[in-house]
Amino acid sequence: MRASTLKNNPRNNKSYVIISIGILIILWKVISLWVGKPIIIPSPEETIVALIRIVKDPESIVAVYNTLKRIVIGFSITSISSILLGVMAGFYEPLYYGLKPIVTIFKAIPTMAVILLAIIWLESEFAPILVGLLVAFPLLYENVVQGIVNIDSDLIEMAKVYKVGKWKMIREIYLPSIKSYLLAGVSTALGLMVKIVIAAEVLSQPRISIGTSFQIEKANLNTAGVFAWSIIAILMAATFDVIVKFIKRTS
């Protein structure tokens, strides 16, 4: 008899996801009917109407674009800096211990404190980028360091005996070894970036953005609008996840 694992029968697993979404929507509808106040819990239909209104508004596209731009810029800077520093720290112990207090501070500092400081230091357009960068950096950096530390020393020894060149060793042993750690880190960091950048936008209020739109809907007491923007943010994070999974599969 074959043991049941997450890898078995992907078609069945997908149907479970669809059933789960269906149950969630039904629960949502039941709770909204029970509460009976759309200002607290809007119904799924009201949320869909709000979502259609948002999608039809050209300014919403600009808001999504601006937020996306901040996420991509912040994520690019985080990726480059964490890969560079992570690789160097993985090979050079003094740098690893030198960076340890900084990484610990980045990990422990409350996100809200980072957002407030970023708003004080930077313009509202750039503050969310800094916040996303600081929050995602330790996550990616530590994954890269782990990837380097866990490289199989037997493989390195084998390559040395066969006098394999340095570049070939980096390309064919080091990079594939850290790839799985890096992609796992990228997946988590991107999801976190979406949340943090939008949270920072809510507070810093750049001109047009998803975070600002959240704030406007809240000010207008339009809870259905807040729910609709949440759906957009969830779809955004899901799209990033699909892209990372695709890269994982193809590389």
Added chain:
Amino acid sequence: MIVQLEKICKSFGDMEVIKDISFTIDKEEIICVLGPSGCGKSTMLNIISGLTPPNRGCVDRNTDKIGYVFQEARLLPWKTLYENIKFVKDDTPPEELHKLISDIGLEGFENCFPNELSGGMKQRCSIARAFNYNSELLLMDEPFKSLDYTLRIKMISQLIGIWEKSSNSILFVTHEIDEALLLGNRIIILSNRPARIIRTFEIKISQRERKLSSKALTEIRNEIIDILVESNEQAPLFQP
């Protein structure tokens, strides 16, 4: 002469592992090194390959083309069998690589990843990788340790086949007397730790004509067993 070892000594901390080992490896010969487990055989191979420096003595190498088949296959998990063999020498023509793969009995598995291969197949892949390197000296550290007896005998026959076609020398470390009898032009017997050479046997019969049940090999086997038992009786049962 390919490699000459001159009074090699090696210690790890206070533990003396190798003591005054000297011998030469000549061209196109197979030397088998027999010794009890943990006596320092792998350390000796690491010293010859250059991975570990000796504390005293010198290793004179006339070649830098040294291949090494480790106890574990050490294959890159993200590369196929074909790519793993190619890894150590990119410019081998594909037809030569396929010939090598077929000689080692792995035809049809070229596109399999290591996790899809059995232990014996992985080890054969690492042997093919070592032969693809065109090494003048091939170091083999108990490569058939994880295989059952019949597969081991089959592998030895395949190894002799490839060795006959190449012109390299092999230093084969084992603690299986039959492997040494079937393969070695010379058999070096090492003592318990610290490893010293107790005795060297020379077998003049060609590898193809050897039969384990023959009188000559049986006599050598009995002599080796006596030496190993005597050496073991002198050693404490538990070494630190």
